[in-house]
Amino acid sequence: MRTVKWNQNNYTLEMIDQRLLPVEFKVNEYSDYRDVAQAISDMVVRGAPAIGGAAAFGLAVAAYQSDAQTVDELREDLNQAVRVLEKARPTAVNLSWALKRIMRRTADVADSPDALREAVLEEAQKIADEDVQINKNMARHGAELIDDGDTIIHHCNTGALATVDWGTALGVIRTAHEQGKDIHVLVDETRPRLQGARLTAWELDRYNISYDIISDNMAGHFLSTGQVQKVVFGADRVAANGDVANKIGTYMLALAAKDNDVPAYSVVPTSTIDLSLASGDQIPIEERAVDEVLGLTLMGQKVAPEQASARNIAFDITPNRLISGIVTENGVVYPPFDVNLPPVVPED
Numbered sequence: 001m002r003t004v005k006w007n008q009n010n011y012t013l014e015m016i017d018q019r020l021l022p023v024e025f026k027v028n029e030y031s032d033y034r035d036v037a038q039a040i041s042d043m044v045v046r047g048a049p050a051i052g053g054a055a056a057f058g059l060a061v062a063a064y065q066s067d068a069q070t071v072d073e074l075r076e077d078l079n080q081a082v083r084v085l086e087k088a089r090p091t092a093v094n095l096s097w098a099l100k101r102i103m104r105r106t107a108d109v110a111d112s113p114d115a116l117r118e119a120v121l122e123e124a125q126k127i128a129d130e131d132v133q134i135n136k137n138m139a140r141h142g143a144e145l146i147d148d149g150d151t152i153i154h155h156c157n158t159g160a161l162a163t164v165d166w167g168t169a170l171g172v173i174r175t176a177h178e179q180g181k182d183i184h185v186l187v188d189e190t191r192p193r194l195q196g197a198r199l200t201a202w203e204l205d206r207y208n209i210s211y212d213i214i215s216d217n218m219a220g221h222f223l224s225t226g227q228v229q230k231v232v233f234g235a236d237r238v239a240a241n242g243d244v245a246n247k248i249g250t251y252m253l254a255l256a257a258k259d260n261d262v263p264a265y266s267v268v269p270t271s272t273i274d275l276s277l278a279s280g281d282q283i284p285i286e287e288r289a290v291d292e293v294l295g296l297t298l299m300g301q302k303v304a305p306e307q308a309s310a311r312n313i314a315f316d317i318t319p320n321r322l323i324s325g326i327v328t329e330n331g332v333v334y335p336p337f338d339v340n341l342p343p344v345v346p347e348d
Contacts, residue, residue, distance in 0.1 A: 001027075002132075002165050004045060004053040006125060011064040013057040015045050018161055022202040033062035033081045040088035040095070043193065047162020048236045048272050049131050052094030055085050056124035059102055063117040074113045078103065078120070090284045091245055091315050092236040093274045098127050128164045134269045135166035137329035142172030142232070142267050145325070145332065148181045150229040153219055153257075156190045156247035157199035158234035158267065169232040169267040170200060172327065177209045185211040186222055190247060192292045192312065216249050220256040231257040231264040238266065238273045242320030242337025243280025248313055254322035263324035270328050270345045280317035288312045 005014045013030045019042070020026050028044060030036045036058035039045060045054045062081035068074035082099050089095055106119040146152070152173060156162075159170035167174060176183055185204060190196035197213050204211045214222070222228050231253060237245040244250070244266045257264040277283060290310040296303045304310070326333045330344040 002128070003047075003050045003161055004057055004128065004164055006057055006060065006121065006128075011061070013054070013061050015039060015054060016161065017044050018046060018199060019044060021161075022198055030058075030061060032065060033058045034084055036061055037085045037088040040085070046195070047157065047168075048092040048094040048234065049135070049163040049168065049269060050161070051089055051092045052098040052271065053124075053128045053131055053164045055088070055095045056098040056102060056127045058085050059099060060117075060121040060124045063120040066113075068113055071110050071113055071116055074116050089286060091286045094236075094269075094271050097271050098124075101127065131164040131269070132166055134329040135163050135168060135171050136175075138168060138267055138269065138327055139166065139171035139175035141329075141332055142169070142265065142327040143175040143179060143181075145263075145265060145327070146172065146176035146181060146183060146230060149183070150176075150181070151184045151186060151222075151227055152230045152232055153186045153188065153222065153228050153253065154200060155188045155196065155216075155231075155233040155250055155253055157195040157203070158232075159200060159203040161199050161203065162234065167203075168234040168269070169265075170203060172232060172265075172267055173209065174207055177207060183209070185209060186219070186228065187211050187213045188216050188219060188249065188253070189213060190249060191216055192296060195247070216252075219253050223256045223260040223262055226260075228257075228260075228262055231262055233264075233266055235266045235268045235272055236315060237277075237283050238268055238326065238341075239277040239280045239283060240273075240275045240338060240341060241279050242323055242326060242333075242335065242341060243283070244318045244320075244323060244326075245280060245283045245285070245315050246318060248316050251316040251318045251322075254318045258322045264322060265325050265327055265332075266318075266323055267327040270330060273326075273328070273341060273345050275342055275345055280319065283315075283317060285317075286314040288314050
């Protein structure tokens with residue numbers, strides 16, 4: 001099933017609760033846009049494209065939640081919902097992209113509040129449906145980079161769970177496997193929330209793809225000993241020069257790959273490419289609650305001392321010099337990215 005899905009029977013949003021996987025598979029239902037925003041912030045749903053889809057449907061929830069009797073009143077309620085939803089996760093550009101797209105495409109709807117509600121939902125559903133096809137197009141382009149017999153290091157989770165369906169970087173791996181290529185995946189745990197160990201491994205099990213989980217700090221060993229042929233990861237935002245903001249640890253992985261002449265590819269829909277930002281220095285970086293770090297346990301006991309302090313930076317910036325190519329639904333983009341990225345990004 002899709003990670004985010006509209007329930008037409010009661011005008012609610014359904015989302016897989018990714019915090020519970022792999023132990024429990026549960027679908028949550030949301031009838032209040034503020035709860036959708038909180039779910040995005042709490043990582044019930046995560047992954048840039050999935051966040052974009054959730055935000056889009058969150059705005060549809062707001063439209064049907066509102067008891068506005070005029071178009072102007074409903075627009076004010078939608079604007080308030082946009083302000084709340086935008087604050088849920090600052091780094092993933094797909095969130096604001098989806099909200100802006102809906103508001104722009106429905107700006108001329110003035111017939112009635114119900115017509116505006118229907119238009120908001122229609123555009124949200126388009127965003128979700130397009131995401132699935134975009135992912136499959138990306139996967140087809142990216143799979144051409146994967147050779148039979150490759151071992152691939154994958155960071156974080158970029159599969160169906162990180163999108164509306166199919167996946168970005170993990171979608172490339174899935175497609176290469178379905179093409180009959182004999183591949184093996186080294187799955188970074190991706191601390192501190194362990195999206196690799198919890199989510200990527202769960203998806204690879206379902207696809208029957210060979211894998212081993214490794215701690216993040218093992219990647220350098222496998223790269224330096226010639227046991228890895230490709231590195232793939234997604235992104236939450238890509239600047240115009242090709243700098244990539246992705247889950248914390250991506251920078252160190254890309255450094256090790258570069259030092260060992262192993263190509264590193266970022267796989268992203270063009271909606272994740274932010275041409276308004278000249279470089280990664282301008283990308284806002286989210287810092288999350290320290291409990292995600294200090295709350296880790298080992299053998300049933302907390303790892304950190306009771307009075308310990310911590311930092312919890314959620315993303316890092318991988319400079320474009322470490323990126324071999326950026327895979328999009330419109331093809332693979334190679335350096336120089338400041339020249340080659342703009343032509344593949346559709347105009348709004």
